[in-house]
Amino acid sequence: MTALAWLIPCALVLGLLGLLAFLWALNSGQFQDLEGAGWRAIQDDDAPTPPDDPSQRRG
Amino acid sequence: MGRALDIPLQELSGRDAGRGEPPKTETASLVVENMHCGACMSSIERALRKVPGVVDARVNLSAKRASVTFHPDEAQPQVLIDALERAGFNAAEAPETAVNLAEARANDLLRRLGVAGFAAANVMLLSVSVWAGEVSDMDRAAASLFHWLSALIAMPSIAYSAQPFFRSAGGALRAGRLNMDVPISLGILLATGMSLFQTIRGTSHVYFDAAIMLTFFLLIGRYLDEQVRLRARSAAENLIGLKALTALVIGADGTAQRVPARALKPGMRIQVAVGERVPVDGRVIDGTTDIDASLITGETLPATVARGGTVHAGTVNLTRAITVEATATDESTLLAEIARLMLSAEQGRGQYVRLADRASRLYAPAVHVLGAATFIGWMLLGAGWEPALTNAVAVLIITCPCALALAVPAVQVAATSRLFGKGVIVKAADGLERLSEVDTVVFDKTGTLTRGEPALRNAAEIGDETLRSAAALAISSRHPYSKAVVRAARDRGLEIVPAAGVSEVPGSGLSVSGGDGERRLGSAEWVKGSTPSDTKRSSLWYAVGGGRPVAFHFEDAVRPDAHEVVARLRKAGYSVCLLSGDRREAVEAAAREVGITDWWGEVRPDGKIAMLEHLKATGRRVLMVGDGLNDAPALAAAHASLSPSSAADISQTAADAVFQGQQLTPILDTLEVAQASQRMAVQNFAIALAYNVVSVPLAMTGHVTPLIAALAMSLSSIAVTGNALRLRRRRLVLERVGGKT
Numbered sequence: 001m002t003a004l005a006w007l008i009p010c011a012l013v014l015g016l017l018g019l020l021a022f023l024w025a026l027n028s029g030q031f032q033d034l035e036g037a038g039w040r041a042i043q044d045d046d047a048p049t050p051p052d053d054p055s056q057r058r059g
Numbered sequence: 060m061g062r063a064l065d066i067p068l069q070e071l072s073g074r075d076a077g078r079g080e081p082p083k084t085e086t087a088s089l090v091v092e093n094m095h096c097g098a099c100m101s102s103i104e105r106a107l108r109k110v111p112g113v114v115d116a117r118v119n120l121s122a123k124r125a126s127v128t129f130h131p132d133e134a135q136p137q138v139l140i141d142a143l144e145r146a147g148f149n150a151a152e153a154p155e156t157a158v159n160l161a162e163a164r165a166n167d168l169l170r171r172l173g174v175a176g177f178a179a180a181n182v183m184l185l186s187v188s189v190w191a192g193e194v195s196d197m198d199r200a201a202a203s204l205f206h207w208l209s210a211l212i213a214m215p216s217i218a219y220s221a222q223p224f225f226r227s228a229g230g231a232l233r234a235g236r237l238n239m240d241v242p243i244s245l246g247i248l249l250a251t252g253m254s255l256f257q258t259i260r261g262t263s264h265v266y267f268d269a270a271i272m273l274t275f276f277l278l279i280g281r282y283l284d285e286q287v288r289l290r291a292r293s294a295a296e297n298l299i300g301l302k303a304l305t306a307l308v309i310g311a312d313g314t315a316q317r318v319p320a321r322a323l324k325p326g327m328r329i330q331v332a333v334g335e336r337v338p339v340d341g342r343v344i345d346g347t348t349d350i351d352a353s354l355i356t357g358e359t360l361p362a363t364v365a366r367g368g369t370v371h372a373g374t375v376n377l378t379r380a381i382t383v384e385a386t387a388t389d390e391s392t393l394l395a396e397i398a399r400l401m402l403s404a405e406q407g408r409g410q411y412v413r414l415a416d417r418a419s420r421l422y423a424p425a426v427h428v429l430g431a432a433t434f435i436g437w438m439l440l441g442a443g444w445e446p447a448l449t450n451a452v453a454v455l456i457i458t459c460p461c462a463l464a465l466a467v468p469a470v471q472v473a474a475t476s477r478l479f480g481k482g483v484i485v486k487a488a489d490g491l492e493r494l495s496e497v498d499t500v501v502f503d504k505t506g507t508l509t510r511g512e513p514a515l516r517n518a519a520e521i522g523d524e525t526l527r528s529a530a531a532l533a534i535s536s537r538h539p540y541s542k543a544v545v546r547a548a549r550d551r552g553l554e555i556v557p558a559a560g561v562s563e564v565p566g567s568g569l570s571v572s573g574g575d576g577e578r579r580l581g582s583a584e585w586v587k588g589s590t591p592s593d594t595k596r597s598s599l600w601y602a603v604g605g606g607r608p609v610a611f612h613f614e615d616a617v618r619p620d621a622h623e624v625v626a627r628l629r630k631a632g633y634s635v636c637l638l639s640g641d642r643r644e645a646v647e648a649a650a651r652e653v654g655i656t657d658w659w660g661e662v663r664p665d666g667k668i669a670m671l672e673h674l675k676a677t678g679r680r681v682l683m684v685g686d687g688l689n690d691a692p693a694l695a696a697a698h699a700s701l702s703p704s705s706a707a708d709i710s711q712t713a714a715d716a717v718f719q720g721q722q723l724t725p726i727l728d729t730l731e732v733a734q735a736s737q738r739m740a741v742q743n744f745a746i747a748l749a750y751n752v753v754s755v756p757l758a759m760t761g762h763v764t765p766l767i768a769a770l771a772m773s774l775s776s777i778a779v780t781g782n783a784l785r786l787r788r789r790r791l792v793l794e795r796v797g798g799k800t
Contacts (some may be wrong), residue, residue, distance in 0.1 A: 004201075008208065012181060019177040026169055032162075036120030039097025 084114055087136045089125045089150045091143065094118070099148070106146035110134055125150070141317070151319065161285070168282045171220040175275040178216030179268075182209045186268040199261065206258040206265045213267035214251060221247050221274045223281060237423040245427075246455055247274060253452045264449060266456055269772060276776070306338040307331075309382065323388040331376045331383055334537060339385040340392045343368045346381035347565045349538060350374050353505065353687065360513075360597070361538060363566030373688065377537045378565040414467060414492055414740055426458045433759045446761065454758040457768055458751055466743035469783035474736035477787050481728045482719035484704075490715030492740075493699040494733035496680050498796045500628055500726075501671070501693075503685035504639035504649050507703060508621050510721070511686065513539050513597070513613040515547040523553060525609050529601045531558040532569045532580045540599050540613055541569070544580075568599070576604025615645075621653040624723040629654075631793040634679075638662055638670055640689050667693035684726060686710055701726060731791040739786055743779045750775040 025031070091103060100118045103125055107116035112133025118125045127139055136152055143150040185205045192202060221244070228244035231237060250270040257264040307330040308318045315330060320338045323329070328344065331337050337350070349361040352374045361377050364370055370383060372392035433454045437447035475485045485491060502508050518526075530548035533541035534557045548555055558578070561571045568581015579586045579602050586600035587608050602608040628635050636657035639646045646660035662670065671693055674681050683690070683697035686706035694700035694713040702714035711717050718725035754771050757763050763771075 008185075011184060012212075015177050015181050019173055022173045023170060026166060026173070031166075031169065033119040033121045036097070036100055036118065039100060039120060043097055043101050 083131065084128050085131045086126060086128050087139065087152060089127065089136070089139065089143070089152060091118070091123055091125055091148050091150045094120065094123050094148065096120075102146055103143065103148060106142050106148075107139060110139060110142045113139070137317075137319075165282065165285045168223065168278060168285055171223065172275070172278045172282055174216050175220035175271060175278055178212050178220070179271045179275040182213050182268050182271050185209050185212075189263075189265075193263070202263070203258070203261050206254075206267075209265065209267040210255055210258050213271045214255070217247060217251055217270055217274055220271075220278060224274075224277065237420065242423045242426050242455075242458070243273070243277060246270075246458075249452045250456045253449070257449075264453075266768065269456060269768060320388075323385055325385050325388055327385045327388075329383050329385060330380060331370075332380050333376055333378065335376055337370045337372055337374050337376060337383065338388075339383065340371050340387035341369070341383040341385045343370060344382050344384045346379055348379040348381050349377040349565050351377050351539070353511075365566075378563050414737075414744075418463065418744060422463060426455065429458065429755060429759070430455045436759070437761075450759065450761045453761070453763045453768070454755060457754045457758045457763060457771065463744070463747045466747055466779050467740050469780045470736045470739045470743060470786065473739075473783045473786040474732050478716070478725075478729060478732050481725055483716050483725045483729050484718075485716045485729075486711075487715040490699060491733045491736050493680075494682065494715060494729060495737035497682040497699050497730070498632070499634045499636070499674060499679040500682045500684065501674075501697070502635070502637050502655070503683075503687065503690050503693075504637060504641055504646055505615060506686040506705060507684055507690075508637065508649055508653060508723075509615040509617050511615065511705060513543045514616045515543050516612045516614045516616075517610070518547050518551075521609060521611065523551065525601065526551065527553045527555065528578065528603070529580050529609075529611070530555045532561055532571055532578060535561045536563055536569055540611070541580075543613055544599070544611060578603050615649075617649060617652050618721060618723050620722050620724055624726060625653045625655055627727060627793065632795045638667055638693075640664075640667075640687070664689045664692050668696050671696050682730075701729060727793060731793050732786070734794050735786055735789070735791050739783055743782055746778050746782060747775060750778075 104116045112130040114128040116127045140150045224240045224244045228240040250266040254265045254267045309328045347365040350364050351361045430451045434447050434451035530545050533544040558571045567585040570579045586602050597613045599611040600608040637650045637655045643660035650658035680698040683700045691710045691713045700714040702710045704719040
């Protein structure tokens with residue numbers, strides 16, 4: 001039974017951590033643009049493109 | 060709709076300003092019209108960040124908006140818009156209105172959902188231990204400790220998470236009505252209150268788990284509902300992208316100045332470049348051009364407008380720059396008129412009562428009467444107020460409409476995901492329900508029954524060399540026929556070298572002078588010199604020097620499966636008609652080709668509504684399928700509506716569902732799934748009711764233990780959800796409807 005004394009707080013703290021992580025993600029706008037986030041991941045933004053490259057204009 | 064545009068920018072963007080810190084910045088939100096994919100995102104962000112004074116730029120692809128932070132003394136929103144224009148994007152300041160409020164509301168629901176989820180997980184952890192302990196050796200003290208812990212977690216979470224239900228129920232009660240949220244709130248509150256009371260007394264009648272799980276599940280449904288509505292609304296607000304966003308105004312002294320479209324006044328002279336949308340309703344005072352009015356009239360063929368002619372806002376200037384004197388601007392244009400027609404039509408449909416709401420009108424009073432009867436019954440039997448109250452509360456908890464609240468949403472999720480796989484996106488929450496009741500299908504022609512763009516019909520009769528040479532001229536024009544010629548040449552794999560020095564005569568055609576004489580591509584009277592009476596309008600002629608002219612015939616091809624879809628609809632008992640703003644001959648030809656006998660041509664937007672009203676008056680439930688802006692009011696007025704994904708934004712907003720691809724078959728799929736989902740919703744209500752028929756007598760007679768309550772509740776919810784999930788795989792057939800015709 002003594003195991004409960006630390007197991008239950010443990011479970012609660014872990015759950016709270018998850019909740020806080022979720023609220024942080026929500027407040028920092030991570031769920032605002034689910035479509036765009038997917039595109040950002042596959043974007044090669046490392047190489048700077050020439051200033052007025054017309055091929056960059058249309059998607 | 061555009062009224063919110065008048066809010067001065069300072070009010071919108073001033074929030075971040077004036078904190079007293081030295082580097083003062085402002086934030087502006089821009090709508091970017093032609094943002095489609097990831098590649099656009101980075102071009103837009105890069106273009107904005109290059110503007111001096113811009114601190115940060117972030118694009119939201121789902122909302123088609125860019126949020127820009129900048130130093131107000133170095134940059135202005137108009138500078139940002141100009142920078143985007145140079146990069147090839149049309150932008151305007153975003154109206155900060157209902158969408159931001161709705162977004163905040165969706166975020167608020169998500170926050171409450173997170174808290175409820177955390178609490179539900181932890182309370183269930185404790186509850187399962189208690190249930191397991193009841194059949195083994197858990198002592199009373201441990202059970203009591205677990206109950207107190209549950210209370211500690213559940214009560215604050217419920218107080219926070221369930222507020223949307225409490226507020227809605229309170230609002231309904233104040234207005235003297237009952238809605239589904241009243242029994243939900245009452246169930247949650249009573250379950251929590253009684254659980255606390257029983258925890259203090261140390262008995263086993265503790266229902267915190269039921270209360271918090273119920274809150275959690277219902278919040279999920281509420282959030283999904285809000286999300287669907289949010290998407291529809293933001294599409295409607297981005298509608299301003301349909302209007303010209305800025306216009307080139309010519310002052311009294313002849314100087315030209317870029318002005319936001321909403322600042323235009325009647326009487327101003329505006330220059331409209333080739334390819335631009337006309338920003339106002341007005342009269343042409345200089346120049347002759349071809350105007351693409353398909354957005355307004357649904358007609359594929361451009362109309363030639365000369366000096367003195369009338370142009371409408373939202374139409375596209377195709378061949379030559381013109382100067383227009385504005386007669387109506389912003390809110391008074393035909394475009395705004397159509398938007399208003401659509402809004403009022405939509406309000407009419409708002410009176411539709413959903414199946415779930417109809418059920419709750421019967422259910423809510425019944426539950427409360429049963430609860431009261433239980434209490435009074437036990438009191439009359441002399442059991443004392445405490446057991447009487449315990450049993451009455453047990454009735455309320457067990458009847459708390461979890462299965463009932465899930466009955467329709469579960470079916471909707473299964474149905475929408477099945478349709479999503481077939482390329483149909485269902486937007487309106489009650490759309491499927493209305494779709495299932497339809498018995499008449501009204502089609503629009505251009506862009507719906509047809510592909511919406513002309514195609515070269517007699518390509519087989521035209522030689523490679525002629526086609527290549529004609530395409531060399533056509534490539535420099537925006538006229539739909541020219542585009543069709545170029546497409547036909549590309550389809551054949553011909554390499555097109557644009558001819559140099561092509562000149563375009565609006566309303567006539569294209570010409571270029573070369574070594575072998577003048578090459579002309581255009582109307583019959585211009586190329587052949589013949590009178591227009593002996594030729595069809597839907598043809599171009601091509602001649603080199605004095606050589607024999609070659610004819611190019613065009614048609615707006617009917618979608619490949621249109622005939623079959625119409626036949627299957629008729630076989631299933633639907634009456635099918637065609638209603639179009641296009642010319643009568645064109646409508647008749649299309650109707651004959653797909654096998655529709657009831658058709659009307661040259662119908663204006665208000666005429667379409669009148670037609671739908673007439674059908675409604677004769678007892679029909681109409682499904683409107685259309686795509687053009689001119690269909691939008693009809694889409695909103697019809698009992699249910701569908702539009703192809705190529706439709707104007709506003710039409711997609713007005714429609715209940717949007718289908719993708721070149722085929723019309725998704726219409727059949729949608730109707731099949733809608734019918735099936737309605738049957739399943741009714742089955743689910745039957746399951747929920749059957750469960751109540753068994754459990755309510757048990758609760759009334761005081762035989763419900765917490766374990767039975769928890770089991771019964773989850774079993775009914777699982778049964779309802781499981782039944783709904785069958786919809787994902789089942790083979791469906793279109794059922795016969797009506798029999799009225």
